Amino acid sequence: MSSIASNKSPADLQAMPHWMQQVLGVASLAEGQSFDLGGQAFVVKDDIPRSKKLVSQAQAQTSDTFGFKWKKVDTFDSPASLARMREWLIERYGDLSKASWLGEHGESPLLIDAGCGAGMSGLELLGPLVPRLRYLGVDVSEAVDVARTRFQERGLQAGFLQADISELPLPKESVDLIFSEGVLHHTNSTEGALKSLASLLKPGGRFLFYVYKKKGPLREFTDDYVRDKLQPVSPEQAWKLMEPLTQLGISLGELNAEIDIPQAIDLLGIPAGRINVQRLFYWHVAKTFYRPDLTFDEMNHINFDWYAPANAQRQSIEQVRAWCADAQLEIEREVIEDAGITIIARKETRG
Template sequence: MTTSSTQQQTSDAFGYKWARRDSYESPAVRDASRAWLLSRYCGGDAAVLDAWLAGGPKTILDAGCGAGFSALLLFGERLRDHDYVGVDISSAVEVAAQRFAEAEIPARFMRADIATVDLPPASVDLLFSEGVLHHTDNPATTLRHLAGLLRDGGRALFYVYAKKSVVREFTDDHIRQQLMPLSDAEAWAALEPLTKLGIALGALEGTIDVPEDIPLLGIPKGSYPLQRFFYWHVCKAFYRADFSVDEMNHINFDWFRPANCHRQTPEEVRAWCTAAGLEVETLRVEEAGMTVVARRVSAGATYV
């Protein structure tokens, strides 16, 4: 498997991150993540998942499965009734296999680059790629390849990062570059003071009022808790009161460590889908990113 230097570094980072199981497997992290996934993809209604998977066993491709974290949370016990295939470029695929085995859920795993993964065309019913495309060398071409694996009418579910305000974009890239010469363990340790700053900011009361939009900085008007203003418009320093320091550091590491970390606009994401032969059903835009549910279409076809 030949990869670029940035893709290799990104692969190594995620192999390291997902091996630290104590930083993401607590009930607090799993409950929060499950609720966020269900809200973004299904509007909080699990019956939507059942409708997508109705009509007999489906083939589910988890493109960039990591440790299988998101698939296990979103689909859960439903996976027992379907053919789940997890693909990841990193060693995290071994952690995923272990976690699925512990849950006694059958699955197949491949260590491969999702941009070129060798699966038969039109062999997948549901493509799931949660927070992965932006970590590839070219998200648009990766999506085109993956969409070609979908059967006509099959769905693609994916999440990608959104572009942030001006100062936040600058500090994100600055920190990412500062971490590049470090080992993964050193980068994890280097981020701990930033994580602790997020905790200190989260403990503060009070808000800041931005009276008018500031187009020069990409900051919209509004009232912000102090930590959230810093988080969205100065520098990502994640905070959640029910998470441990390591759990918060895991989230910061996930953001800052990978060399491949593309950010997109909604217009760019819609263009990707069109080029890939996908018809967007929903595109949910939030400050952090965009969640897409799209369907593979063929000329003249109508799907219900």
């Protein structure tokens, strides 16, 4: 996707898209300008409007954690890492460039990438579509700066906003498409963020998202225990603390051993059957990611992504379905995996 051609000049790509003023409803977005959006104070810094609003302590920690993670570009931007992400995204959402429903949203639909991070998921899933979209990447952290650079490097123009996705100051029913890959659960409330974003969708608009799924009791205990241990330390220290866990995953993976579980262990949520030892440990004891074509730092990045944020809720499919129904979202595609739940839903139309 990095080969996408563009006739935009470097100067064009560095500037904010002209449609940003219209979307935000402001007369000017000059550097250093302060303005009010929906009761929130914003300032334009380095060509990105940024919210001045304070966030909760937990969300501030999550912002710092992801700002640190996404600035370590070499831990996720290799061809192997991007190929893995692209393959996984298409398995869950389908190839959106061939989606039959895309034409329903007219020319140049407004798409909010809610929690865009460094733009990894947006570029890998949406890259070919970006020239057809008004792409607005939003993130609570300074990862938006990394995302803008990565879009520019690929010759793609996009808008960016640094703000809390749970309280986006945009008009209700003003957005055509919302994409939120693995972010809603990193807010103070998965349900609250989902419903707040859904209110921005036009009738007939679509919401594409992925959230963490609840695991078995041992894994849930370990997740919370390790996450609590990481909260008092800096992101740099948390990264280092992850390294022995990452090495354990590699050691288990290199065993390449399987065992038979003759009978389901219902008390621990472990199904019967033959399973690789590393995967058994990964799914039912602790997240220790392993993939032989990735580097140590790339695997550590994936483990850090899971354990370091203070906000990382897990939910059941029943909860997700109920939240969608409450938000007038009709589920069109539903993919349930051990790791999480992927949804494509359409906002109900009136009448």
